């Protein structure tokens with residue numbers, strides 16, 4: 001007979017109330033539940049308290065700030081972002097959101113949950129990295145802003161403090177920017193990435209400014225490719241530059257071999273996916289930032 005483990009459930013109505021609940025060992029944030037339900041089925045735990053954030057006001061909106069940055073609440077769903085982020089500078093994130101799972105999953109899965117899960121195979125995180133996303137973490141003790149790249153510590157690990165959780169993400173202004181995201185998976189649309197690459201940058205005439213290249217499923221966390229960014233910075237996007245950037249990204253990738261794909265194949269995927277991104281961006285109309 002299966003042992004049914006006790007599970008507790010709370011619905012705090014403020015950040016400080018939630019933070020106090022989350023300071024207790026064994027408490028977990030519950031957002032869309034698409035990861036947490038799978039996790040609890042795989043590895044049942046005794047006496048877990050799920051702290052649902054849905055009654056805390058202000059976590060589910062998207063706001064343009066006075067300085068032109070975009071503030072996305074932690075409870076904004078991946079499906080919503082895939083529908084409303086229509087500005088060209090947010091293209092990498094919009095495409096990544098629309099490539100996550102199935103429509104049913106996207107309509108539950110949240111931005112905060114994707115970051116909180118800290119999966120090295122996330123689709124949302126590389127797109128956010130390509131946009132220099134800053135994460136807002138709050139607790140009863142106050143709030144702090146941390147570049148997403150610094151927050152990612154390893155598979156499922158964020159550099160967060162007890163009682164702290166993600167309340168929002170800010171995307172700095174990048175008007176006129178462009179972006180793209182491609183992933184490769186075994187089952188189109190319903191599988192997590194074997195590899196994925198997101199790119200965002202600005203044009204200055206025919207020259208690339210501020211390139212960001214970020215990858216998924218090729219390391220212990222989603223990671224940026226410093227090598228590819230170096231090749232692209234200040235370059236014109238011809239075939240030779242694209243190939244050099246793709247080689248550099250494959251060099252920066254640190255994949256493992258597992259049941260789903262070999263490390264060597266994942267590096268090849270990175271090369272091909274970055275080429276695909278860059279070719280599609282080269283073919284688009286250009287306007288300077």
Ligand SMILES: Cc1cc2nc3c(=O)[nH]c(=O)nc-3n(C[C@H](O)[C@H](O)[C@H](O)COP(=O)(O)OP(=O)(O)OC[C@H]3O[C@@H](n4cnc5c(N)ncnc54)[C@H](O)[C@@H]3O)c2cc1C
Nearest residue numbers: 031032033034035036101110112113114116117122123166
């Ligand atoms: C069938 C299926 C397909 C999927 N395909 C993909 C895919 O292609 N690409 C992809 O990237 N993901 C995929 N996922 C994973 C999942 O949908 C995403 O990671 C999703 O964004 C998680 O959000 P959630 O709101 O459901 O999180 P939850 O399940 O509620 O929480 C996930 C984790 O994050 C923590 N958490 C939640 N909110 C916060 C917060 N605000 N602050 C701090 N921690 C928090 C929770 O405690 C938990 O540890 C898939 C999942 C399923 C079930």
